[in-house]
Amino acid sequence: MKRSKIAGIGHYVPERIVTNDELTRVMDTTDEWIQERTGIQERRYGQKHQETTSSMGAAATRIACERAGIEPADIDFIIFATLSPDYYFPGCGVLLQRELGITHKEVGALDVRNQCSGFVYALSIADQFVKTGMYKNVLVVGSEMHSMGLDFSTRGRNVTVIFGDGAGAAIVQPTDAPERGILTTKLHSDGTHAEKLAFINPGSHGGYHFKKMGEEIDFGYPPADTYGEIFLTPKMMQEGMYYPNMEGQFVFKMAVQKFPEVIHEALNEVGLKPSDINMLIPHQANLRISQFVQKILGLRDDQVWNNIQKFGNTTAASVPIALCEAYEAGKVKEGDLVCLAAFGSGFTWASALIRW
Ligand code: UT7
Numbered sequence: 001m002k003r004s005k006i007a008g009i010g011h012y013v014p015e016r017i018v019t020n021d022e023l024t025r026v027m028d029t030t031d032e033w034i035q036e037r038t039g040i041q042e043r044r045y046g047q048k049h050q051e052t053t054s055s056m057g058a059a060a061t062r063i064a065c066e067r068a069g070i071e072p073a074d075i076d077f078i079i080f081a082t083l084s085p086d087y088y089f090p091g092c093g094v095l096l097q098r099e100l101g102i103t104h105k106e107v108g109a110l111d112v113r114n115q116c117s118g119f120v121y122a123l124s125i126a127d128q129f130v131k132t133g134m135y136k137n138v139l140v141v142g143s144e145m146h147s148m149g150l151d152f153s154t155r156g157r158n159v160t161v162i163f164g165d166g167a168g169a170a171i172v173q174p175t176d177a178p179e180r181g182i183l184t185t186k187l188h189s190d191g192t193h194a195e196k197l198a199f200i201n202p203g204s205h206g207g208y209h210f211k212k213m214g215e216e217i218d219f220g221y222p223p224a225d226t227y228g229e230i231f232l233t234p235k236m237m238q239e240g241m242y243y244p245n246m247e248g249q250f251v252f253k254m255a256v257q258k259f260p261e262v263i264h265e266a267l268n269e270v271g272l273k274p275s276d277i278n279m280l281i282p283h284q285a286n287l288r289i290s291q292f293v294q295k296i297l298g299l300r301d302d303q304v305w306n307n308i309q310k311f312g313n314t315t316a317a318s319v320p321i322a323l324c325e326a327y328e329a330g331k332v333k334e335g336d337l338v339c340l341a342a343f344g345s346g347f348t349w350a351s352a353l354i355r356w
Contacts, residue, residue, distance in 0.1 A: 168320020
């Protein structure tokens, strides 16, 4: 079986920079709080009504294609990871296909809903398709336009200050080089705490999961024997129940446990150790989490790429944006061992080891 490799990578971030100070104008927060707790100094917001999750993904894809030496029309499978899709359905994969003018019918498109680990999961899917010889040019995209779906009042400050917009893309192809390419991917999930970091409305749940956990929450649904107002009720609108929520400290504790675990798991499988990693690209959840992981693994500063200071947490886009930046800075070179790792909502977590 052939290995697969990342043949080209690209990223796109919107022009508009939003500083912490700018956020203090709309909510009760401070630059000091945000920097101290998260490391974030600024983030990017897409141009409202001009840019979308899929259009940003397309911008990143054009660069990835150029670097891989292919045209968008050469792509034979699209995997699009996002939690902030343009539409509830259809997914961003087909919208990106249209945006890039990929009109041939052989192409397939798949959307991955794995939040922060979305890109690593998507890369793993691409890896399987390429290794088995099914596809030759798989596009993997992580893209988010969070700014269209955040609560900009003080009520939402613990979530809103963290997130930013952007996109990253990679072209995955087969390689003949025996030592190079994706060495392994490790994927995990545990739905026990699904609601600890979640965006539950609109949805078809009708309060089901909360009732099962012994908690009755009034979402304002009409009686069960009536039709209508199933997804989004007036109560949800009035009380802002349609925003993401996060129990930050709980998520933080899980993250610092799962990141090292899944990295060690991948290294053990291929008989390598943390010190062999040339570049660790952790999902940019919080600078404090990355620093914790770095310390546990005993890595130097030059072995870890962080850019959350500039872009905030871009969820499914954070790993490919960081990987692309590291590549452009000449910090990911042929022969290097690159480790991608992510943890987030679900909870889902994942890692990938790549011999570049
Ligand atoms: O990418 C997906 C995975 N996500 C993560 O891994 C995120 C993990 N969690 C975190 O990064 C951190 O928990 C946060 C950065 C989200 C929050 O930091 P924290 O140190 O855990 O703060 P906290 O939620 O415990 O809140 C501490 C205080 C609270 O006030 P009181 O109750 O102590 O008076 C919050 O109301 O900070 C308050 N607070 C804020 N104050 C100013 C929460 N958000 C803000 C804010 N500005 N933006």
